[in-house]
Amino acid sequence: MNQIDIVLPCLNEAAALPTVLAALPPGSRAIVVDNGSTDGSAEIAAAAGALVVSESRRGFGSAAHAGLLAATAPLVAFCDADASLDPGLLHGFRTLVDAGEADLVLGARQAEPGAWPLHARLANRFLARRIRRATGYPLTDLGPLRLARREALLGLGLQDRRSGYPLEMVLAGHRAGWRVIERPVPYRLRDGKSKVTGTLRGTLTAVADMSRQLRAHAADRAATPDRARP
Ligand SMILES: Nc1nc2c(ncn2[C@@H]2O[C@H](COP(=O)(O)OP(=O)(O)OP(=O)(O)O)[C@@H](O)[C@H]2O)c(=O)[nH]1
Ligand SMILES: [Mg+2]
Numbered sequence: 001m002n003q004i005d006i007v008l009p010c011l012n013e014a015a016a017l018p019t020v021l022a023a024l025p026p027g028s029r030a031i032v033v034d035n036g037s038t039d040g041s042a043e044i045a046a047a048a049g050a051l052v053v054s055e056s057r058r059g060f061g062s063a064a065h066a067g068l069l070a071a072t073a074p075l076v077a078f079c080d081a082d083a084s085l086d087p088g089l090l091h092g093f094r095t096l097v098d099a100g101e102a103d104l105v106l107g108a109r110q111a112e113p114g115a116w117p118l119h120a121r122l123a124n125r126f127l128a129r130r131i132r133r134a135t136g137y138p139l140t141d142l143g144p145l146r147l148a149r150r151e152a153l154l155g156l157g158l159q160d161r162r163s164g165y166p167l168e169m170v171l172a173g174h175r176a177g178w179r180v181i182e183r184p185v186p187y188r189l190r191d192g193k194s195k196v197t198g199t200l201r202g203t204l205t206a207v208a209d210m211s212r213q214l215r216a217h218a219a220d221r222a223a224t225p226d227r228a229r230p
Contacts, residue, residue: 007078106183
């Protein structure tokens with residue numbers, strides 16, 4: 001049985017999927033969550049042997065969560081489907097969780113030239129500082145390549161269905177007493193057309209969604225006495 005289900009949220013990633021699906025680590029299965037693609041992404045994924053899940057409600061979190069609900073393996077990983085990240089690296093993440101060194105492992109993106117626009121890099125640095133302050137986790141990035149145990153992830157009861165989902169996972173993990181660590185991973189220029197980081201609208205939506213998550217976390221911390229925390 002496969003040990004890792006790798007959730008790949010996918011909105012028109014036909015150009016990238018063959019590369020991504022050829023780089024899966026051993027003992028894993030790809031769950032491509034098709035979020036209304038019109039470029040044949042679903043057919044390409046199915047032909048490559050991935051489990052294809054259709055999610056009609058748009059949004060990164062909507063796709064990511066549908067993948068988590070469809071997963072059955074003990075470990076669940078998330079990876080962008082645009083070939084910017086190497087899913088093969090999840091094997092190393094799995095070793096850390098199996099060894100009991102972490103509950104959630106994030107890939108901290110080390111960008112190749114041109115892969116990460118300056119505005120996104122600065123926004124991310126600012127966000128990482130706020131996450132460090134809110135949680136004490138020594139994170140430098142909110143890495144989209146990540147791995148945790150499936151049942152623990154389901155237990156977080158994540159609600160965000162847009163760009164706040166990856167941050168909500170880290171903050172909810174913090175409230176649940178998780179150990180969250182990061183490991184450096186290369187970040188390549190994506191295949192296909194940029195949808196979020198490369199556009200002003202995408203960036204603003206992401207910042208708004210993430211800020212909402214940070215405010216909710218701060219309110220929760222303020223309302224919970226120290227002794228009631230895990
Ligand atoms: N933007 C967006 N991405 C989605 C959605 N559903 C699934 N995805 C996928 O989520 C992953 C991350 O989105 P990306 O578009 O790569 O976001 P990003 O890396 O911040 O920015 P770019 O790569 O510059 O577009 C990709 O695999 C997308 O195809 C959705 O509704 N909106
Ligand atoms: Mg991308």
